[in-house]
Amino acid sequence: MPELYVGERHWPVSTGSNLLDALNQAGVAVPSSCRAGSCHACLVRCQGEVQDKQPDALSAAQRQEGWRLACQCQVMGDVRVETFDPLKDGQAARVLRADWLTSSVLRLRLEPARGLRYQAGQHLVLWAGNVARPYSLASLPQVDAFLEFHLDCRLPGKFSDAARALKTGDSLRLGELRGAALQYDPDWQARPLWLIGSGTGIAPLWGVLREALRQDHQGPIRVIHLAHDDTAHYLAEPLAALAASHPHLTVELWTAAELAQALAQLRLVSRQTLALLCGHPVHVEAFSKRLFLAGLPRNQLLADVFLPRG
Known part of the structure; x- marks a missing residue:
């Protein structure tokens, strides 16, 4: 049976196991959202034998560095996994404002620690502690001096629950910036x-x-x-x-x-x-x-x- 290695730990898993499930079942907390290869919350770095069902979901440069989406990978042989660490791999951001546009839509305005180059229509993975979820950017880089997100908080969720408690000055981490399908040409x-x-x-x-x-x-x-x-x-x-x-x-x-x-x-x-x-x-x-x-x-x-x- 293949072995999964994470830090000092290693354990056997069945051939063909879903990598995200194998990690979470063993107590390795890898966040996930869509499980469809879209949100990128389950980003991990891999060395070993995995079968990737969506190889085009990440850029060539990311794949060269070993990054994979755990939800889209099957374990075919021994694999060493390094989970995405928002403190090391992400970027710091500070909450400028957190206000309710309706009873269920929370507007977050964030100030990143350093400039972020993005385009209208893209989205970012936001991290609140060990909880992550992707959100589309509502701000405009040439106009707004902040990153803006509109969070639908109607239903309970780990990130939206954490977001409800955010206030000015609180810290978040920014994960991967993704080029979404939406744009202006x-x-x-x-x-x-x-x-x-x-x-x-x-x-x-x-x-x-x-x-x-x-x-x-x-x-x-x-x-x-x-x-x-x-x-x-x-x-x-x-x-x-x-x-x-x-x-x-x-x-x-x-x-x-x-x-x-x-x-x-x-x-x-x-x-x-x-x-x-x-x-x-x-x-x-x-x-x-x-x-x-x-x-x-x-x-x-x-x-x-x-x-x-x-």
């Missing part, structure tokens, strides 16, 4: 741009929207925010303020009760439209299907899903 400047988010899926789109406006996007921009009820449209006021000063920007606030009827009435004005979607997988799938039926070419849709906690 200056070549899109003249084309219709649709930004559709559900829940806190509007957070990265808020950054993308401001980046498009910063780059003087000329085509019409349509923003749709789907929320479970009217009280959950937590960016309604700032979106309305932007729409008031940009005539080519329209904002629509949908609720779950209106979704079926609103989707049925969704029409494309131009086949040159580009659509960026973000949120719960069920909502992203519903919007995607409707847009494809309306004639949107598949290569003109970019989507990033917020996977449920695994």
